[in-house]
Amino acid sequence: MARENIHNSLEVYYEKIDCCPLQDREFNFFEFVYVLSGNGMHGINGNQLPFKTGDLFLITPRDCHSFDLHQVCEFMVVRFAPSYVKSYSWQSIDHIECLLYYASHFSGSILSNEADQLIVGSLMQNLLHTVGQKSIYGEDLIRHLVNAVIVIAARNISVIKPESISPNTDxxxxxxxxxxxxxxxxxxxxxxxxxxxxxxxxxxxxxxxxxxxxxxxxxxxxxxxxxxxxxxxxxxxxxxxxxxxxxxxxxxxxxxxxxxxxxxxxxxxxxxxxxxxxxxxxxxxxxxxxx
Missing domain, CATH: 1.10.10.60 (Homeodomain-like)
Structure with a gap:
């Protein structure tokens, strides 16, 4: 099994591929994968689910995941170390790190709120634009955009209830x-x-x-x-x-x-x-x- 590490606390990049270069990868960091275009199957911890444009996946440390692409796909990838989450003051969202790790219980896209899907889509387009330019305060802007994605992800994860609580619960x-x-x-x-x-x-x-x-x-x-x-x-x-x-x-x-x-x-x-x-x-x- 291939293991991957990151050298910086935060890494953001754009990827356009027709096949996943590595299969069954295990990370020691968090990774957001946002589907800009394309579809296929996403495998995580032995589960296989279809993905489509607009999906956002959160892979947590020690998760094992891979993509089976059905066509040329475009992704925005955001990688950040656990230390990145600790270093930021999240104010009203305590235990945000715990919420992020809780995403390992789920295989599908973590965006359950339609309004948040639109917001994340806009944030990812802005990240794509910012990463492609080398401008003053670019790194600061990238961090602000990434932090907004983290907060929205945590908000969506927080409303995902344990398996014992069904979607039809009172x-x-x-x-x-x-x-x-x-x-x-x-x-x-x-x-x-x-x-x-x-x-x-x-x-x-x-x-x-x-x-x-x-x-x-x-x-x-x-x-x-x-x-x-x-x-x-x-x-x-x-x-x-x-x-x-x-x-x-x-x-x-x-x-x-x-x-x-x-x-x-x-x-x-x-x-x-x-x-x-x-x-x-x-x-x-x-x-x-x-x-």
Missing amino acids: IRILQITDYIQENIRNPELLKIGVIAQKFGLSDTYLGSYFRKQCNESIQQYISSYRIRLMEHRLRFSDKRVHEIADEFGFADESHINKFFKRHKGLSLRVYRDNCKKVNVLTSLDNASNGL
């Missing part, structure tokens, strides 16, 4: 899950009584209603979402355990470790150490292959 459940995600760092706002009052339901009805709609309890949903955010803090940030505990409203390291160990079977420090070992092994593997 709109109120979608509002409840959005509320949970927005307030995941504030335990006081995630108490059953508070959520029930917020949405005009009784405590008992909220529990049975959520389980019926989502095939899991509301507490299970809250815990799994909180755990996923913690995992990404441990893997992709330098935050200390006590800082993560403060962020998610735990009294101290002992309480957050008990919570994490109950779900993952190990402490936060051990989980982070294991992730570091995997990263070292991957780097050594890349070096041995001359990458």
Whole structure:
């Protein structure tokens, strides 16, 4: 399997090809692929789905993907390292990095909003124009355009619900899950009584209603979402355990470790150490292959 690395934190380029030069590529960075023209099949992590003009794919680190082109295709490709996401202040969109990694759960285009499809199309045309010119402040303009694409991608990923929540789910459940995600760092706002009052339901009805709609309890949903955010803090940030505990409203390291160990079977420090070992092994593997 071919592995690819990038040498800069951000790389943007235009590509016009009639066949994919490499198959089953594995990256150590994020990659947006926007289809300017053409169609074919996109394979990612063993799944094959058709693609068409206007689709936007997000390939995350360690995803394995390839394209089977049915004709000459044009792409805008945006590659950026995880460090690029960390270095930017995203203000209202916290856990944006976690959202981007969550795209690995999906094989198709991540643009679900029609208005956003038009906006991204315009942004990509502007990127194409800017990349083709060597002008003053060109790099700054490219970064602003790329950041806009990242925010729109995160917005679309955020409304893609877990498999347990079907597209036909009651709109109120979608509002409840959005509320949970927005307030995941504030335990006081995630108490059953508070959520029930917020949405005009009784405590008992909220529990049975959520389980019926989502095939899991509301507490299970809250815990799994909180755990996923913690995992990404441990893997992709330098935050200390006590800082993560403060962020998610735990009294101290002992309480957050008990919570994490109950779900993952190990402490936060051990989980982070294991992730570091995997990263070292991957780097050594890349070096041995001359990458």
